[in-house]
Amino acid sequence: MGLRNRLEAKDGTGRQTAGANVAHWRARLLEEINLDDLAALDLTQRRARLEKVVGHILTREGPVLSTRERAVLIRRIVDEALGLGVLEPLLADPTVTEIMVNGPDDIYIERAGNLTRLDVGFASEGQLHQTIDRIVAQVNRRVDESSPMVDARLPTGERVNVIVPPLSLVGPVMTIRRFPRAYQMHELVSRGSLDGPTAELLSAFVRARLNMVVTGGTGSGKTTFLNALSGFVPSTERIVTIEDSAELQLQQEHVVRLESRPPNIEGEGAVTIRDLVRNSLRMRPDRIIVGEVRGAETLDMLQAMNTGHDGSLVTVHANSAEDAVYRLETLASMSEVKIPYEAVRDQIANAVDVIIFLERAADGSRRVKEIEVITSGRREDIRLTGIMRFEQEPVGGDRVVRGTFAHSPLPRELADRLLLGGEPIPPMFGVRAGNGSAP
């Protein structure tokens, strides 16, 4: 059986054989090139150089191949030589938003919100291990039995999580998350994630310095939405952003970006989101934007919102706007400052003005599902008033999610705040009738 047949085989054995051959040619390649020369080149030049050399080697020593097979083989050899094996072309493809490696033979990617299983894999578990080592070594981290979980960000912005046996039962598992694309709000409107009037209202909210919480499940688009919302912050303001792994891409000039730091291998030197929130208060911020609250920093954030740092934006993981309130309560009570439940609730009621809940629908599309305003007074249970919701239609044969955005009038107090700030209110959010002081 020639290499031709082996390359075409797509089952596990075919992959193994082709993989072994790739390893052979890769070894030949490494014999022929001068690694010092290579070091001076950037990635594109390096790839071009390697492809040329592999081409020569194959012409001299390789089997007879069609032009296409030859190109595929060259690409695989170079991918492996460059270090990331089958991941290399995936990382080079901007439409791939997430790469999930569940052991050497099981790779999934996410594109346009949809998961697909690939029919390529690593030649062996050892090779996957090597690839993972190379990736985490770039950021001076290490993964082995004594530190079997690593969370890191690559120099190119991707976020990488690795978990290896014995914690993972399927071999080394690596999840690579692309640096999300920065959408502007009008782009999210044209993608149908929200409608124009709602975007207009949200821009008025940001300018009027309401404190807003963006919430939703993992991958629902919270960071993306937070980024788009931040686009409405006037460029005259000083913005401090605080994140676990810097993903936000603000357009304004005057932005100070802070990123937390995990502990080093000895377990020391960690700087938490909470440390950064506290520090940011001494930096004369006009706005504090926190990528995501996950712990005790929530209380510091709420206190900051209540003490003159209006207009703050934050995301929290939750399954509805109401759930976001419970999450904030739970997270705020994780602080070592023991404050009674009622006090936490009052902090939230006073601090948070608006909750925006995002949803990733079954077809992979992301949308604003509901916007709720906190309307409770002091010493009351938290009361939410909906001002916008997406009403989904029954899904048809094409499985595309459709529906309409339904608007409700703004609560009087909120409308007054906007009007006092000189902000227009889009007509469909016109103030509730019979609510006291209608003109």
Ligand SMILES: Nc1ncnc2c1ncn2[C@@H]1O[C@H](COP(=O)(O)OP(=O)(O)O)[C@@H](O)[C@H]1O
């Ligand atoms: N409204 C949207 N339309 C299309 N793609 C989106 C939208 N919001 C987010 N995405 C994409 O979905 C992925 C997850 O988004 P992200 O903002 O990181 O989610 P989260 O912060 O909730 O985990 C990213 O690849 C991002 O580009």
Ligand SMILES: [Mg+2]
């Ligand atoms: Mg996020």
